[in-house]
Amino acid sequence: xxxxxxxxxxxxxxxxxxxxxxxxxxxxxxxxxxxxxxxxxxxxxxxxxxxxxxxxxxxxxxxxxxxxxxxxxxxxxxxxxxxxxxxxxxxxxxxxxxxxxxxxxxxxxxxxxxxxxxxxxxxxxxxxxxxxxxxxxxxxxxxxxxxxxxxxxxxxxxxxxxxxxxxxxxxxxxxxxxxxxxxxxxxxxxxxxxxxxxxxxxxxxxxxxxxx
Amino acid sequence: xxxxxxxxxxxxxxxxxxxxxxxxxxxxxxxxxxxxxxxxxxxxxxxxxxxxxxxxxxxxxxxxxxxxxxxxxxxxxxxxxxxxxxxxxxxxxxxxxxxxxxxxxxxxxxxxxxxxxxxxxxxxxxxxxxxxxxxxxxxxxxxxxxxxxxxxxxxxxxxxxxxxxxxxxxxxxxxxxxxxxxxxxxxxxxxxxxxxxxxxxxxxxxxxxxxxxxxxxxxxxxxxxxxxxxxxxxxxxxxxxxxxxxxxxxxxxxxxxxxxxxxxxxxxxxxxxxxxxxxxxxxxxxxxxxxxxxxxxxxxxxxxxxxxxxxxxxxxxxxxxxxxxxxxxxxxxxxxxxxxxxxxxxxxxxxxxxxxxxxxxxxxxxxxxxxxxxxxxxxxxxxxx
Numbered sequence: 001x002x003x004x005x006x007x008x009x010x011x012x013x014x015x016x017x018x019x020x021x022x023x024x025x026x027x028x029x030x031x032x033x034x035x036x037x038x039x040x041x042x043x044x045x046x047x048x049x050x051x052x053x054x055x056x057x058x059x060x061x062x063x064x065x066x067x068x069x070x071x072x073x074x075x076x077x078x079x080x081x082x083x084x085x086x087x088x089x090x091x092x093x094x095x096x097x098x099x100x101x102x103x104x105x106x107x108x109x110x111x112x113x114x115x116x117x118x119x120x121x122x123x124x125x126x127x128x129x130x131x132x133x134x135x136x137x138x139x140x141x142x143x144x145x146x147x148x149x150x151x152x153x154x155x156x157x158x159x160x161x162x163x164x165x166x167x168x169x170x171x172x173x174x175x176x177x178x179x180x181x182x183x184x185x186x187x188x189x190x191x192x193x194x195x196x197x198x199x200x201x202x203x204x205x206x207x208x209x210x211x212x
Numbered sequence: 213x214x215x216x217x218x219x220x221x222x223x224x225x226x227x228x229x230x231x232x233x234x235x236x237x238x239x240x241x242x243x244x245x246x247x248x249x250x251x252x253x254x255x256x257x258x259x260x261x262x263x264x265x266x267x268x269x270x271x272x273x274x275x276x277x278x279x280x281x282x283x284x285x286x287x288x289x290x291x292x293x294x295x296x297x298x299x300x301x302x303x304x305x306x307x308x309x310x311x312x313x314x315x316x317x318x319x320x321x322x323x324x325x326x327x328x329x330x331x332x333x334x335x336x337x338x339x340x341x342x343x344x345x346x347x348x349x350x351x352x353x354x355x356x357x358x359x360x361x362x363x364x365x366x367x368x369x370x371x372x373x374x375x376x377x378x379x380x381x382x383x384x385x386x387x388x389x390x391x392x393x394x395x396x397x398x399x400x401x402x403x404x405x406x407x408x409x410x411x412x413x414x415x416x417x418x419x420x421x422x423x424x425x426x427x428x429x430x431x432x433x434x435x436x437x438x439x440x441x442x443x444x445x446x447x448x449x450x451x452x453x454x455x456x457x458x459x460x461x462x463x464x465x466x467x468x469x470x471x472x473x474x475x476x477x478x479x480x481x482x483x484x485x486x487x488x489x490x491x492x493x494x495x496x497x498x499x500x501x502x503x504x505x506x507x508x509x510x511x512x513x514x515x516x517x518x519x520x521x522x523x524x525x526x527x528x529x530x531x532x533x534x535x536x537x538x539x540x541x542x543x544x545x546x547x548x549x550x551x552x553x554x555x556x557x558x559x560x561x562x563x564x565x566x567x568x569x570x571x572x573x574x575x576x577x578x579x580x581x582x583x584x585x586x587x588x589x590x591x592x593x594x595x596x597x
Contacts, residue, residue: 063469066498086456088466090476094492142487142528212484 005123008053009034010041010067011083012060016106020054023112024119038062038070047074051123057084057091065091068101079122087133093209097197102128102162121162127201128162129208137211144190145210152189155182160204225367229360230293236356237292241285244348249278252329280323287316288349297353298360305357313349317342379569390562398458406454413443457481464510471499471540472533474510479531482517489530496535500591508567509542509587512574515563516544516585525549526582539572541588550578560585 007024009032011017017034024032033050035041037060047053053071055064068080080101082088089103102122104110110130118128134157139145145153158168165183169176187194192202253274291312297305321342324330330337420436420443428436456465465477472492479488499506513531520526526546534541564574572589 058468065469065473086465088469088473088477090466090480091469091473093476094472094497138484140484140486140488142489146487209490212480212482212488 003120003123004029005031005051005119006049007032007119008041008045008047008050008071010036010038010053010055010059010064012036012056012058023115027116030116036060038067041067042070045071047071047078050075050078052079052081052119054081054083054119057082057088065095069099072099079125081118081122081128089129089133089208092129093205095205097201097205100125100127100198100201102126103130103133104128105130105133126162127198127204129160129204131161134160134207137207140210140212143210144206148186148189152182152186155179156186156203156207159183159186159200160207162204225364226296226299229298229364230296232363233298233356233360234289234293236359237289237352238285240352240355241288242282244352245278245281245285248281249274252277276327277329280320280327280329283323284316284320284345287319288312288352291315292353292356298357309350309353310346312353313346316349317345320345382565394461398461401454401458401461406450406458409446409450409454413446416443464507464514467503467506467510470497471495471501471506471509471542472497474506475513475531475533475542478510478513478517479529482521482529486521486526487528489528490533491531492533494535495533495540496591499535499540501540501589505540505570505572505589508563508570508572509540509589511563512567512585512587513542513544515560516546519560519585520544520546520548520583523549535591538591539588540591541586543584543586545579545582545584547582550580550583563587 007030009017009020009024011020011034014036017036021032021034024030033045035044039061050071053068055068057064059067064082064084068082072078072080080099082091082101082103083106084103085106087105092101092103095101102118104115104118121128137157139148139153145156148156154172155168158171163171165179166176168183169179172179186203187199190203190206192199192206253270292309295308295312297308297312300308321338324338324341325335330341416439420439423432423436459465460478460481464474466473472495476490479490482488501509517529520529526548528547530545532541532543532545534543560574560576567574567587567589570589572587574585574587577584577586
């Protein structure tokens with residue numbers, strides 16, 4: 001069955017905006033609207049009828065963060081995917097843990113297929129971070145991440161990218177139970193309380209905060 | 213007695229105030245002196261005979277009386293200036309004014325008696341005249357003091373305006389100096405480090421090209437491919453490190469997104485071998501700083517980080533961002549060497565001046581195990597940028 005998704009694209013570069021719009025409208029089941037700045041999105045979009053907002057971070061009259069928050073106030077179920085030419089994943093560190101936003105880099109080898117996969121995953125409630133950003137990071141000395149083993153850091157990178165334990169097991173070629181053990185050990189090392197927050201999002205935030 | 217913006221008035225100002233007091237007292241006093249002369253001529257007429265049996269004519273008599281009155285005015289004016297009543301507390305000034313008035317009245321009375329100004333059959337007239345003079349003299353002195361007070365206020369306001377204009381000009385100058393410094397830094401990096409590295413990369417690519425032109429076997433092909441990959445990696449590193457650093461020197465990364473994102477972006481550029489801790493407490497989102505204040509706090513953090521890395525041999529860095537009591541605070545603490553006795557603080561001093569111009573403060577504290585650079589600015593220095 002074709003998944004129907006309604007997507008709002010907030011991007012200030014006209015050519016890129018048009019290309020995104022054209023791409024998304026060509027996907028069966030997808031509908032898309034576009035705006036060039038926060039004011040246009042505010043005036044012309046109905047957040048209740050959107051499933052995912054694809055937002056540029058730096059905009060002429062504000063930020064994608066502010067725009068995303070405003071849209072989520074109107075529709076708490078709206079998924080947000082940030083798209084930026086520069087690595088601004090630090091922005092995610094200070095988000096509320098309920099704000100499970102995804103992040104893609106315009107500079108990485110983000111392909112049309114990857115963008116569409118990310119939009120679908122975000123709409124399904126996953127929090128995806130561009131793998132190229134994650135793998136380019138180095139763990140900073142002196143933090144909690146520095147106490148993890150190399151294998152645990154590798155698993156945490158994949159958790160931060162938004163992969164499920166099953167996908168991690170497939171990617172690393174190990175058993176699902178091993179991945180479960182690794183992930184639980186990581187949560188314990190990072191002192192993540194699984195009762196109080198989404199542990200995958202909390203782990204991803206720690207990864208972004210403690211790498212450079 | 214008179215409020216003045218400066219607690220200890222400058223001698224030049226004191227002299228000018230004394231001159232103004234004398235002038236005011238003399239001008240009003242002269243009016244009274246001639247008025248009193250005319251009044252006494254009309255009331256008492258010209259007594260005769262007198263001054264050793266010789267009668268004076270009306271003109272000479274009026275001149276005599278006016279001279280005594282003018283002399284009295286002179287005594288009041290010079291006495292008040294000499295006793296500096298404009299610089300004394302209220303009650304001392306009032307006592308001095310009374311003293312001057314009594315002395316002037318006594319001298320005048322003595323002269324009137326000496327020159328038989330009043331008819332001999334009315335000796336009490338001299339006493340009445342003297343008693344009347346005291347309140348008139350006090351009123352004249354009071355008027356003089358009030359005029360000096362107004363003049364001081366006007367001067368103080370004028371100087372404040374002048375000082376504000378100078379501060380504005382200095383701030384502009386500092387801004388221009390800062391811009392020139394940043395331009396020079398960017399130009400030096402472009403011209404020096406970056407240009408050299410581009411030359412090396414171009415040479416490496418040229419060598420690979422020449423090798424390919426002359427034909428290569430499988431082993432050489434791998435070497436060339438490896439060299440091209442190295443060039444690509446270095447270009448990527450140049451883009452990521454050098455160009456981002458240059459761009460940040462011109463305008464800090466993520467500044468438009470808020471203080472916290474800009475500060476985090478800055479701290480993320482510190483080499484990962486150095487432990488960095490960032491804590492954010494009660495900083496409103498979006499932060500209530502205007503763009504200039506936000507820039508100043510980010511520059512303060514940058515200064516703290518670069519000083520710690522350059523001079524402080526930092527082994528660990530901590531950044532604290534905090535909003536409290538209507539202020540936004542940014543503190544960079546580093547573990548390492550304490551600041552040396554005469555550090556090159558010109559950059560800090562410039563920055564400190566700009567921060568205090570906006571009502572904040574920049575403090576460098578030396579600690580036994582390092583240093584802390586703390587900057588704060590009032591929150592709500594403008595609409596969020």
